[in-house]
Amino acid sequence: MITKRDGSVAQDVPPGLSYAGVCKRYGQFTALDGISLDVGPREFVTLLGPSGSGKSTLLGLAVGSIEADAGHIAIRGVDVRRLKPHDRNIGMVFQRYSLFPNKTVEENIAYPLQIRKIPKPEVAARVAAIVQTMGLGAQAARYPAEISGGQAQRVAVARALVFNPDLLLMDEPLGALDKRLRADLQQEIRRLQHEFGIPTLYVTHDQDEAMYLSDRIALFNHGRIVALGTPRELYENPASAWEASFLGDANLFAAEDIRISAGECSAVLTGLGVAVRTQAPRTQHEHMQVMIRPEYVHIGDNVRDDMTRFKARVIDVIYLGARQRVTLELPGAIRLIAELRPWETPGEPGAEVLCGWRDHHSRVVEA
Numbered sequence: 408m409i410t411k412r413d414g415s416v417a418q419d420v421p422p423g424l425s426y427a428g429v430c431k432r433y434g435q436f437t438a439l440d441g442i443s444l445d446v447g448p449r450e451f452v453t454l455l456g457p458s459g460s461g462k463s464t465l466l467g468l469a470v471g472s473i474e475a476d477a478g479h480i481a482i483r484g485v486d487v488r489r490l491k492p493h494d495r496n497i498g499m500v501f502q503r504y505s506l507f508p509n510k511t512v513e514e515n516i517a518y519p520l521q522i523r524k525i526p527k528p529e530v531a532a533r534v535a536a537i538v539q540t541m542g543l544g545a546q547a548a549r550y551p552a553e554i555s556g557g558q559a560q561r562v563a564v565a566r567a568l569v570f571n572p573d574l575l576l577m578d579e580p581l582g583a584l585d586k587r588l589r590a591d592l593q594q595e596i597r598r599l600q601h602e603f604g605i606p607t608l609y610v611t612h613d614q615d616e617a618m619y620l621s622d623r624i625a626l627f628n629h630g631r632i633v634a635l636g637t638p639r640e641l642y643e644n645p646a647s648a649w650e651a652s653f654l655g656d657a658n659l660f661a662a663e664d665i666r667i668s669a670g671e672c673s674a675v676l677t678g679l680g681v682a683v684r685t686q687a688p689r690t691q692h693e694h695m696q697v698m699i700r701p702e703y704v705h706i707g708d709n710v711r712d713d714m715t716r717f718k719a720r721v722i723d724v725i726y727l728g729a730r731q732r733v734t735l736e737l738p739g740a741i742r743l744i745a746e747l748r749p750w751e752t753p754g755e756p757g758a759e760v761l762c763g764w765r766d767h768h769s770r771v772v773e774a
């Protein structure tokens with residue numbers, strides 16, 4: 408809950424965070440350029456974007472470590488300028504564990520409750536409960552130097568949740584962990600966020616992690632949100648080649664003679680002379696490309712008459728366990744990547760095969 412400056416508590420407004428027209432400049436450099444974004448009650452929103460695109464800056468503005476040049480930021484409906492940083496009631500987790508080295512795991516977790524002057528018996532009960540939830544029982548009396556990186560990050564998450572914050576901000580919390588531990592903790596964070604229902608703004612540049620965790624993803628580039636939507640919306644309907652490639656693999660074809668009408672679009676693949684017909688693009692630009700995801704490309708017996716089809720040569724087959732990545736060459740030396748299930752037979756390198764896709768699986772995007 409948020410304490411307003413006059414001492415009253417803003418309980419009437421549901422928890423959440425909102426940015427409206429927020430700008431931040433460092434000298435001549437624009438780090439954030441008119442950001443508007445709402446994180447609703449119980450919602451998990453991820454900022455996904457390349458390094459230096461402004462993700463951490465956006466978190467810093469909510470925390471109060473950075474001040475905006477323009478725009479409004481509100482936590483639970485209260486303008487953050489009216490809230491001292493420690494009144495914002497935010498749980499935070501960073502990539503580097505930032506635990507107190509001279510406090511035990513339990514003491515680290517208890518700290519936010521102690522500074523909020525929670526009575527001792529309640530502190531003990533809440534710490535014990537979250538230690539159990541996070542599976543940290545065996546490490547409770549140890550110091551940060553005596554636990555692993557994954558355990559330290561569990562402690563950091565426990566410490567961020569224990570005081571029931573109005574908002575959870577996480578900046579690459581799993582960035583320093585190996586793949587296996589990341590997967591474990593992703594699962595844990597997802598479970599805890601559903602259980603606690605705290606609005607969460609999460610920063611990562613890992614696409615899989617963003618898709619796994621998020622209700623919505625804000626794709627960030629050069630200080631702007633270039634796309635905002637559910638993982639499915641962004642993956643299935645990218646507006647640009649950049650969006651398509653940032654969130655997954657994409658085959659992109661030069662296209663010409665693009666005609667858009669009544670929600671439909673037709674385009675001719677340059678160099679191949681084949682027309683495809685699909686849904687209208689989200690936005691229209693001077694230069695457009697046709698995009699097909701590798702998992703929608705079929706080979707051999709799976710190619711049907713009603714597909715857009717090509718004769719192709721197999722260039723390379725990479726076995727990846729859960730899938731196979733096949734590089735094909737179309738007429739005109741145009742490359743196409745197909746992703747097959749492990750039991751499918753793509754043919755040996757050098758083999759001539761038929762490949763194709765259903766037009767409604769392709770998209771027309773900004774080049």
Ligand SMILES: Nc1ncnc2c1ncn2[C@@H]1O[C@H](COP(=O)(O)OP(=O)(O)OP(=O)(O)O)[C@@H](O)[C@H]1O
Binds near residue numbers: 438457463
């Ligand atoms: N104090 C500062 N002075 C000048 N420039 C800054 C300052 N802090 C950040 N920047 C610049 O603002 C831009 C956005 O930085 P930010 O840390 O928000 O990016 P990010 O998307 O979180 O990147 P990463 O994924 O690498 O953490 C960067 O180009 C950075 O160099």
